[in-house]
Amino acid sequence: xxxxxxxxxxxxxxxxxAAEGALLxxxxxxxxxxxxxxxxDSPKQTEILAVVFFALAALPLVAARxxxxxxxxxxxxxxxxxxxxxxxxxxxxxSGGALIAGGIAIGVxxxxxxxxxxxxxxxxxxxxxxxxx
Numbered sequence: 001x002x003x004x005x006x007x008x009x010x011x012x013x014x015x016x017x018a019a020e021g022a023l024l025x026x027x028x029x030x031x032x033x034x035x036x037x038x039x040x041d042s043p044k045q046t047e048i049l050a051v052v053f054f055a056l057a058a059l060p061l062v063a064a065r066x067x068x069x070x071x072x073x074x075x076x077x078x079x080x081x082x083x084x085x086x087x088x089x090x091x092x093x094x095s096g097g098a099l100i101a102g103g104i105a106i107g108v109x110x111x112x113x114x115x116x117x118x119x120x121x122x123x124x125x126x127x128x129x130x131x132x133x
Contacts, residue, residue, distance in 0.1 A: 007122060009121050010070070010122040010126070012116050013078060013116035014065075014068040017064040020081060020109070021061035021081075028052075028053030032050035059081055063077035066078075070126055070127075074126070075123070075128065079114065079118075082117070085109070086110050086111075088106055089103045091103070
């Protein structure tokens with residue numbers, strides 16, 4: 001286990017990843033409430049979509065906790081989360097209207113997290129070094 005203080009870059013990546021997971025979970029809660037108390041066209045479909053969002057929220061939340069605790073394994077799931085966010089951002093940008101701003105925000109945040117995760121300071125803090133030949 002790496003020792004010393006957690007670098008700011010690793011902390012930033014953990015916070016970004018946790019925020020993404022929290023937003024996915026919050027949207028899942030919104031969908032669940034709408035499915036149970038609202039008047040959607042298909043309550044069952046809305047509730048199932050809520051469960052899907054809860055499942056999607058689990059990956060970044062677990063990865064963020066791992067980053068915070070400086071677990072080596074957490075970098076992969078955190079990077080997967082960011083890579084999955086990029087097509088979402090691209091789709092929103094190409095949708096037009098008010099969705100463009102959301103797409104730009106998602107894209108910028110995902111790219112920032114990726115930069116933080118591949119930074120040598122963060123990888124060393126996680127105990128990831130160059131491969132031995």
